[in-house]
Amino acid sequence: MDRRKFIASGAALGLTTTAFGYSSEKSVKAKEKRFQNGRSPWPICLDTATIRTAKSLEEKVDIAIKAGYDAIEPWDGELAEYEKSGGNLKELGKKIKDNGLFVPSMIGLWGCIPENEEAFQKSLPETRNRMRMASEVGCKYVQAIPNKVGDNYDTRFVSSCYKRLLDIGINEYNVIPAIVFVEMFPLKTMGQATAVALDASHPQACIIPDVFHMYISKGGFDGLKSLRGDMFAIFQFNDAPKGMSIDEMKDKDRVYPGDGILPLPQILKDLKSTGFKGCVSLELYNPEYHKQDLLEVAKTGLEKTLQTIEKAGV
Structure with missing residues (x-):
């Protein structure tokens, strides 16, 4: 033979x-890279809003390290206060890296896309300063928050602003602005954020989905699997509470993954099907959690996130 x-x-x-x-x-x-001792296909990040009442940014970093996260996602106000008190963001970024974590994103570029060109030009100095802070602490992405676009915003103008922010962020600070959608702001849904990103016609354009705002904006979850994973900078994760009307829900009502009503296992299956490789970031604002031991809150949030991922079978 x-x-x-x-x-x-x-x-x-x-x-x-x-x-x-x-x-x-x-x-x-x-072989697919896994995280959290093989329990997750994605690195798990702690959004510092989850432990907002910690005394300092350094304490929040220490909590993320002790709780066992892969990454930490700070807010711009925390970085500004850290610098104001004499801290060095590059040294903080090194501490994070030396402890095996990284910083995928910073929240955020507030007011970076206002209603008109004059306001956009006026906003740039503060936007650049926020990009600088994000860059110095080691971020890859920075959240572009469209909180001032106006109720009757022009998608073409918003996309034009976003494209210019991408060029500034990438060329001057080595950070990638990513569009956020928030039900309380004029740009509310994943579809609206995606339209802005697509119309920016930029190879690095991307968005940041949040399961809570996907739900309360009534945009739904089915559109997720229609997009490619590299469209998402990070993926904000949490759950919506039981026994409350969707129209009454606010950010403070978020609960641990698995403790609420969202179809999180199916959402994660759909997310996996997109090829997404970035962070799943736990973002909670619940004041009841803020009253508790914050290290235990962080540990509980991580474990419940991992349990939900395992339930999804991804």
């Missing part, structure tokens, strides 16, 4: 060419 017939007969018996020391793109799949 010649070599080709031998290999073909092996395939007929359910064998593959790898059994004979050969491989192909179809028969060998690259």
Whole structure:
């Protein structure tokens, strides 16, 4: 029997060419990188809003390290206060990295896309300063928050501003602005944020979904699997409470993943199908959690996030 017939007969018996020391793109799949001792396909990040009442940014970093997170997501006000009190953001970024964590994103560029060109130009100095802080602490992304676009915003103008923010962020500070959508702001849904990103016509344009705002904006979750994973900078994670009308829900009402009503396992399955490789970031604002031991809150949030990921089977 010649070599080709031998290999073909092996395939007929359910064998593959790898059994004979050969491989192909179809028969060998690259092993997927896992995090949290193999429990997650994504690194898990702690949004510092979850432990907002900690005394300082340094304490929040220490909590994230002790709780076992892969990353931490700070807010601009925390970075500004840290500098004001004499702290060095580059040194803080080094501490985070030396302890095995990273900083995927900073919240955020408030008012970076206002209603008109004059206001946009006036906003740039503060926007640049926030980008600088994000860059110095080691962020890859910075959240572009459209809280001042106006109720009757022009998508073309918003996209134009966003494209210019991308150019400034990438070329001057090595950070990538990512569009946020928030039900309480004029730009409310994932569809609206995606339209802005697409119309910016920029290769690095991206958005930041948040399951809570996907829900309370009534934009839903089905659109998630229609997008590619590299469209998402990070993925904000939490749950919506039981026994409350959707129209009454506010950020403070968020609960631990798995303690509420959102179809989180299916959402994570859909997220996985997009090819998303970034952080899943736990973002809670619940004042009841803020009254508790914050290290335990962080640990509980991490474990409940991992349990939800495991339930999704991804």
